[in-house]
Amino acid sequence: MSKAALKVRLTREHCRTLLHQMLRVRRFEEKCAELYTQEKIRGFLHLYIGQEAVATGVMQALGPEDAVVATYREHGHALLKGVSAEAIMAEMYGKQEGCSRGRGGSMHLFDARTRFYGGNAIVAGGLPIAVGLALADKLAGRQRVTACFFGEGAAAEGEFHESLNLAALWRLPVLFVCENNLYAMGTALDLSESETSIAAKAACYRIGSETVDGMDVVAVEVAARRAIAALQEAGAPQFLECRTYRFRAHSMYDPQLYRTKDEVEQWKERGPIKRFQEWALASGELHANDVHEIEKEVALEVAQAVAVAEAGTWEPVEHLLRHVGAEQRI
């Protein structure tokens, strides 16, 4: 843990929270992978395994009124924003109890109650939406933040640049969070970017930018809290580049021909959960029994989610055309 990290109030309770949240995402997704092989979950399934520290750390700095916009690798973001594991799992199954009533699936989780605005499967497609949500807050005089998560692949899209420019120009309260996992699907960062520092690109737009170790949940939390404070102080967007790595394939269809097993194994050694758990145990913040209890709680939550998804019902086909337009126009 870095010195700066230790400045956070790493109480036993807080350590427990961080580990609990990361494990919720990890175990939920491990279950998803298993259910995918059983063909309970179909379509594309993009797992976040390895990147849990990013969403967990950033979400610590957000309040319930803040909005989140995410990508197609968003199960963790949805869970951590407060969407129930049951509603997410039911959505993966395509059941009408799902958080998008079975219309969205893995890539399009939405939840109005928690202000979770997707679930966008067009790379960089969510950035302008986040800018607009922040613009609405600014015009309405509301003190809220919109956090926008996206991968480093988005930095090659025009919308990334257009959106950063707009947010900076109009001084909008957007926290841009680049989850730089080094591969845009299977294309390595140095094969897709002439400038491999994504934070440097953001800085070009005069946006306060920081690069952080995305495998260190405390470092991410500290950076996110600092960024939100700066955002509120300056009344302008902030940018976090979190250097991270996904341990699993891009999607369940990906044979991973573009990277070596050794590389993956090396990153796993630095895994966010392994690293934090080992540190917390070694420093005495958490005991083995705490970890055991957390695992039990998480297992229960995941099992309950699967049970709800299994017991869920199919939307009647007669409802196919629902939710294309308003049923009753005002």
Place this chain on the structure above:
Amino acid sequence: MTQVSYREAVRGAIRMAMQADERVFLMGEDVGHYGGCYAVSQGLLDEFGPERIRDTPLSESAFTGAGIGAALGGMRPIVEVMTCNFSLLSIDQIMNNAATIRHMSGGQFTVPVVIRMATGGGRQLAAQHSHSLEGWYAHIPGIRVLAPATVEDAAGMLAPALDDPDPVLIFENALLYNDTADVDDAVAVDIDHAVIRREGSDISLITYGGSLGKTLAAAEELAAQDISAEVLDLRILRPLDEAAILATVSKTQRCVIVDEGWRSGSLAAEIMARIIEHAFWTLDAPLARVCSEEVPVPYARHLEEAALPSTEKIVAAALAVLGR
């Protein structure tokens, strides 16, 4: 009743909407300090200030997406895209977000954004400023597509478009901005139904937007030859008012469709298909259509005129359908 131009009618509609609802704001390229590329928003910056008459960078995708996000956030944005040719830079946001978020979210989120853009050729602006792409947008479920062809519609369509809980695209044909008419300030326009602009009994001429004037002129010429043409203005390109289309065709039993889009895969093709599906047995003659020629719209005046629908082409098509 006051004499106003189509341009002034749109401006008046924006002003009224902004006075009526704090959540309404206008954003787009040059809408503020320049006064709007077609001078639609001239003067509004002074009246409402830069927060609500918001100049954007040349970033169609981002500001259209920002309009979508602002609508999700509870505002009622009017996004102006200078011409529909440029809207191709924002079609991802329109298609993948505006039109789909309601469905993908299982009805939780709605996107009450209004996106206005100019369309159409006829001003020697060459291919990249002259195309008519409204038919492409009319292909997309989840959005409403309007084509005001008259000053009255230009004045009256914006308010119901802003009231609509779903995304609404308004295509303003650039040749119409200088048209003038007497319009009642409090006009309310129905954005669900097509309208018959001229009654007739021998043949139906179905059209919309910038082609309405040419089509009405064609109906006049046909009248001089003792042919009574009915002119149906679609007004709403999605969802199509199928009942109105079938009613006029069933009445006259002959039909020409006039559409400034290209022929292949055009809105005219869709209308023909629906007539064949539902009113085939009422027809006395094969259907015909007048569309733009299948060429990027050229610069030279004589070539451009030859590419676009014209009154002469409409008259000729009608006479052919009538076997005259």
